[in-house]
Amino acid sequence: MNQTPQDWLTAFSTALSAQDIPAITLLFHETCYWRDLLTFTWNIKTMEGRADIAAMLVETLKKTSPTDWRITEPPEQEADHTHVWLAFETASAHGIGRVTLRDGKAITLMTAMSDIKGHEEPRGVKRPKGIAHEADRNRRTWSESRADETARLGAQDQPYALVIGGSQGGLALGARLKQLGVPTLIVERNARAGDSWRNRYRSLVLHDPVWYDHMPYLPFPDNWPVFTPKDKMGDWLDAYASIFELNLWTSTTCDMATWNEASQDWSVTVTRNGKPVTLRPKHLIFATGAYGPPKKLDWPGIDCFNGTLLHSSAYAGAADFKGKRAVVIGSSSSAHDVAVDLWEAGADVTMIQRSPTVVVRSETLMDLGFEIYSEEAVARGINVDKADLIAAATPMAVTVDQQKALYKIVRSRDAAFYDRLAASGFALTFGPDDSGLMMQAMRTASGYYIDVGASELIARGDIAVLSGAGVAELTAKGLTLSDGRQVPADVIIACTGYQSMNETVAALVSRGAADATGPCWGLGSGITGDPGPWQGEPRNMWKPTAVPNLWYHGGNLALSRFYSRFVALQLKARMEGLSTPVYAPPLPHPARTQTAEHKPS
């Protein structure tokens, strides 16, 4: 048995150098996890158990040549576990790690690439000087160089990476790529960078707190509100694009993309301010939000309805609905927010809850669920980058157990709240295994609500809830539920979610490409809306897909921030012609139906 973290690390390092895979696996418990972000696998992959770890090492260890393992901070003791921050080098990269030990053996190990050797980000002591301190008759000033870059990109010069979508996902990735010197163009259909936030419904405010929502490189200032209003977020993203000198084409739609096998690049037709432009990037990154297009509304009788029918994505406000009978179909986040927005405007609101919902009070989640993303964490020295690595070091399978424990506490603490809500007829769930909201979100991206006020309206009957039945058909004056109940309606807002991101690929590239990658998100947990087999990682996100040079990037602000680094490193390595052998690459597979609702968070 290894007595200290240094003993363990010495043994681990020695066994790696000796390529003694049996010895390496014996340094892990039988139930163990190794999560790697690019360093060994050029993939984002969690190996579960010794056999998985051994199989991975057989293929990757020799090429990776990890060396120089060292402990970078005093180990953290927590009950019978010890968490240890590590650093190491591979043949091509600098790595950072975090191992959790118990009784001298590893339970979890996370290894992550921080920089590619010779292509380190120019930050801190490596920041650019900004000027050559000598007179120069061929001087090009910053603004001249920048204007030149802007004018040439997409014309004389082609981007190496074309990012579709200029909200937090695309901008975070654009900023990372800019730092790494990867020529990048971001196309955004709206007129301004932050418009995909501005265009949402009036009362929208971020549900996650500020400490969880920072963009890369430029944290929000410490007087920023805990919960960012949508338009303020929009303005921040505008400023962000300017500050990081991102090449962003706004008012630009992406119309069609075709892979050129001969030249190994994409032909992408975009319409910029009404004019078609063809681009030839090497890589195409879909950063079009966490979801694909809105789900189609196809209830029987849909053409008979005489009132106003909108999908939530088209809902901008309730100004016209005062005094009207408004029906919200759905009971996830956007359904709750829309219901409140309608009620605030003076509508008479009914929510149709087709299936039970995971609800947790925002205050409770702040207190219990964001421990490492909080002012207190900052005071303890856990800034957002460190918090991200701590979160990333916890494999999904372990997260499930942690979340079950958390939700026991949540349900006990807020028992009175849940009782009142249930008494109103609202159907509650905490997931099929009682793992709560975050797992629900990771698995199905649907069926949850962080309560910022709607639950009180439901509990006291200001928003009526009809639960336990679906929509059978629409009628001239409302709708009929599957159990026969009639619901009169002047206005129906369908908060019925979105298709998966690969449906955007179907629309722009081809059905075949969309089917080859399959849907995005979901962990393969085997529950309704997240069919198996178990993946251990979100499907298709931030890593190579089954379609060469096509990538999916995005998620909420936190995921966009953290994973943009790894998408950028993968693209940079390819641009530099480094060897990037992908361990366990995805195989093209037949089309699957994504049965889950996909709704905005």
Place this chain on the structure above:
Amino acid sequence: MNQTPQDWLTAFSTALSAQDIPAITLLFHETCYWRDLLTFTWNIKTMEGRADIAAMLVETLKKTSPTDWRITEPPEQEADHTHVWLAFETASAHGIGRVTLRDGKAITLMTAMSDIKGHEEPRGVKRPKGIAHEADRNRRTWSESRADETARLGAQDQPYALVIGGSQGGLALGARLKQLGVPTLIVERNARAGDSWRNRYRSLVLHDPVWYDHMPYLPFPDNWPVFTPKDKMGDWLDAYASIFELNLWTSTTCDMATWNEASQDWSVTVTRNGKPVTLRPKHLIFATGAYGPPKKLDWPGIDCFNGTLLHSSAYAGAADFKGKRAVVIGSSSSAHDVAVDLWEAGADVTMIQRSPTVVVRSETLMDLGFEIYSEEAVARGINVDKADLIAAATPMAVTVDQQKALYKIVRSRDAAFYDRLAASGFALTFGPDDSGLMMQAMRTASGYYIDVGASELIARGDIAVLSGAGVAELTAKGLTLSDGRQVPADVIIACTGYQSMNETVAALVSRGAADATGPCWGLGSGITGDPGPWQGEPRNMWKPTAVPNLWYHGGNLALSRFYSRFVALQLKARMEGLSTPVYAPPLPHPARTQTAEHKPS
């Protein structure tokens, strides 16, 4: 004798509580300094020697009631000195301090207000929530409130503070006032916030490094260049105004301001986008740059000159001057930058050096002069706010001695550089007391250059220098120097500096008001361009002036950042109706002639 810092502090605190002024002064050495920023004096003032300290305490101690003195960090030992960070409370404020002890007695003490009690800045744990977590039929969203504030300010609602000038000084102050809830309007004559940078000559890049140039609340990201190009600085200021929701009227000139004795406010006429608006603020803050209007060009024969004659403030670039004989009059920073700009464009450049210049190489200044503003300082835990307090804790009189010691090293290290420069005919000085560049800047705001390339051109003769004579007159084809030399010229750029900031007051308020405050800047060091008596602080800046409710704010980025806090606290205290007795207020004095050149840094 007190043996430890805590012993000293206990004795100091006890004597303050007992109001035993003799005992207090005996805790200081005979040669000693107490610099106070608002806590005792509601002024920015350095007391020099025990008698000054005693006199200040006689007037202020009882009202200040300082208590709860404590040491906040482990004391720092440096040779035979010990530096100690302090915190304390007064009747109305929270204070921070730094004392330097030797042999158990204080050499210097700095006391500074950090927050007014009950009006602490909403930062960190006190940040706003951004949303009430409940449904509300009277909800006003962030964007609605912001739009309403914008529409009303200057119409139905009058600003408490009107800030003239929307570059770094005005924006830094605006951000501070916004945090403190002081209704503020900033007027800027240019079309965009950063235009006063953008409109400068093509090659301009900040001469100070990034660690010294942060704005309040939002440090530059760590990939920001060391030296910021002017247009990039402009874009940063634009983003800054948006991010901090500043009420900024661009394309707005300030035309006239009159104090209303009866209503105790100002009537200020501004022209906004061509339309006159009258504003009624309680306070008027001039943040119009470190200088007043350009000095008038009034050489004999000025109307005879057939070429192009420009003041440096009107110089935007040398595109038209290729192959022309260009004469730069002056030898301070802008003269050097303009000379390089002309040379780079292919002009034949001659510099007329009317008096010797303090020059220091940028690399040398970075190595030796910015120790607490550097990547290394950041790594040691000295962030910009801490560095500012360290700098502020050093009284001007002590700074002089430190700078003399620094420039001994500079001159020795760069002896070869200075020898080459002198050999070209360029006249060097290090100030009348050899205290170098920073003191020259603080005293006269003129006559210095941080070398970023011009000196090499001068040394090798690419830029000719004619030294030791003034301009006698202009002729049709050039100019005649006071020693009779003729200098042919197609283009003359007069880098002859600016008038003092109070001349802007003369133009907008009255000659009387300008004369009552007297000029800004200068320390009263008694040298040419900085007439005595000794002030120990920059004249008139950031503190009450002889004209009620009229303030001067600004300086470079560092001074704007740090002192904006104290200007904001003074305005907030007045708005809240707190008692703010000013110790040693400035007396109106007869007009003085500011004989120094004032030139841009």
